[in-house]
Amino acid sequence: MANKPKLATVSLAGCFGCHMSVLDIDDRILELIELVEFDRSPINDIKEIKGRCAVGIVEGGCCNEENVHVLKHFREHCDVLISTGDCATMGGIPALRNTIPLQECLEEAYLKGPTVYNPRGKLPNDPEIPLLLDKVYPCHEVVKMDYHLPGCPPSADTLWQALVALLTGKPIALPYELIKYD
């Protein structure tokens, strides 16, 4: 099938847990590839979006300049962007640092922490390392996001329902069991 819509996925400041949840759809992934063609995604290890994508799944918020760059790239190349999981929708665990000034965070992590061994007393500063942002931003505070799927991670069924509904143009069915978190 030549004209299958394309799907891109990425993990920004996330833990790849949401991507693991995508894999948890198990053999339904075979049905999924009937519906879509995967563009950039950690699943196929394609590093750059090649063509226009119908859907972009974004895991994680933005903690550094590279995250911002990638998110911008996704926004430019995807018709629909979905914030997937609590880090993308709210900043999640990485955003715990938001109440602490960046300088203090770096010092605690690399200089003063009780388990730190850093005899040269320097902060990592290779030009290859992207600069951190002043705080961790949920995706919708950086670019427009079309949908939000909460959960840590959203369950495989939740992701499946959302994707199939979007790709087949049918109304989404998210029963209570899929969106309760206790």
Next chain:
Amino acid sequence: MTDNASVSRQICGNFANDKGRLMDILLGVQAQAGCVAPEALDEIAKSLSMSRVEVESAATFYAFFSGAPRGRFVIRLCNDIIDQLHGMDRIVAAFRAELGIEFGQTTPDGLFSLEYTPCIGMSDQAPALLINSTVVTKVSTDMVHEIVQTLRVSKNLEQLKLTLGDGNNSHPLVRSMVNNNLRERGAVVFAPYTPGVALQRALSEQPVELIRIVKASRLRGRGGAGFPTGMKWEFTRAAAGERKFIVCNADEGEPGTFKDRVILTEAPGLMFEGMTIAGYAIGASEGIVYLRGEYAYLLPYLEDVLAKRRAAGLLGRDILGKSGFKFDIRIQLGAGAYVCGEETALLSSCEGKAGNPKTRPPFPAQKGYLDMPTVINNVETHCAAARIVENGPTWFTSMGTKSSSGTKVFSVSGDCSRPGVYEIPFGITVEELLTHVGASDTIAVQVGGASGRMIGPSEFNRPFCFDHLATGGSVMVFGKGRDLLAISHAFMDFFVEESCGYCTPCRAGTRLLQERLGRFLTGQAESADLDYLEKTGKTVKTASRCGLGQTAANPILGTLQSFRPEYERRIKTNGSVFLPSFDPRKAVAVASSIAGRESEQFGTQKGGVKQ
């Protein structure tokens, strides 16, 4: 320094270790010891047989109590929107320069503390401030210099040469520079008053007949909500309870409201008389006036009025010779909490607790003060009830409109030549009122304070009454050149500050709304923000627990309705993929300076964005 613990023990003793009087005990400790220190909390808890955390929750709730000593002179500058528009910034700068400290700090010599406070009920004579409980109005930068110099040398508030205000403001027990600015007296509240006439008339009737009279007058609550007073009295009379109470809400904290201050200054007898009549009507023998802490300067005077009424047989036992009818009134002073104007929060505060609203139902008519049936009415309502009994319901219904009989006392402030208090029959249109107050080129009127609504010229033909523009009395006038969204933002600041924090929709919602509205002021808004404000505003309105939260979104929901173009013209469309509120260069600036290198992606704040 006075010892906090021994002072606390002694004050608790003065109130017979009654935990219901915790507010007065805390006020006493704060006044005598300069703060309510941790040792004081321990001691009070022990004396009153309460848990420490109960005492602490009350002590930390109110703005006027402090855990650590503040300056001998605590200067609280009102930062209400009207004050902001009347040169508050210059006063702020003058105080900083004179004292060399920021707001929120105390001078090293322990003499002065600077603080901000929301509306202190002086909007018609802004900018205004409190020094301890002394009010200073129409503050100028020269006065700031004068005040600081005088207090620094004399260390005595009495030495401030403040000109005395009009009317009873110059009464020996008041001696305040506050002015009444009572521009128009009506037939109800500010008409000549002879003590005892209405009460005499009331005592000649059966209590149920009094309720019938008040119902026939169609009197509705003057605090803003407009509940029929007669019905409230009837419910309370019918409710079962060993004791019943009459409470007067004199906690007008709604920004731009100050009419109760003028009533308390010029017609307190009428108000007390209305309370006494209500007591007779419902079978109560105890009354409480909850006086906002900002009006503490009126306390000695009001106590004196009460003493004189007792001496004249208008309070106490066998009032006016009516055997078996006893009624007395105590004044409960507040301590700086807007939410206490909400009736159930006010009752919590009277009971000596933190001013948290209670869940309704049960309504105060069933379970109010100390869980006993309680009538709680506004200052103005008590006055009107007394007059209705004196002059009859037909006299009252001949004024005003069908739904809103009688007169209304308005507090008018802002851009007009005659700000002040006006008692006018209900039904007057906004336009007419603007003429009375000398306002021209008016672009908006805020009706009902921060929790009310902002209306534009297209609605100026609407009348003030419960069917159209209901108001507790606050009318703020904004003239040409004022930024209406900045004004709404100031109202949101107020709600963020005053939310008690009990429920999430109000605690978090007010903050979210304030932040999002701020984007319109800083040019960071996008069109989706309009939708966001609308949705979040509705959530705050529907899901909040008490009246404060339910009205906290009004500054935004109201302006979205009446002044949408004000929002729309500020929406930014820059063609960027990023939201206008996100600036990548700003976001990496800190890391860039720590690392000492430019952002690979976005350059520096000075440089252009690399693509």
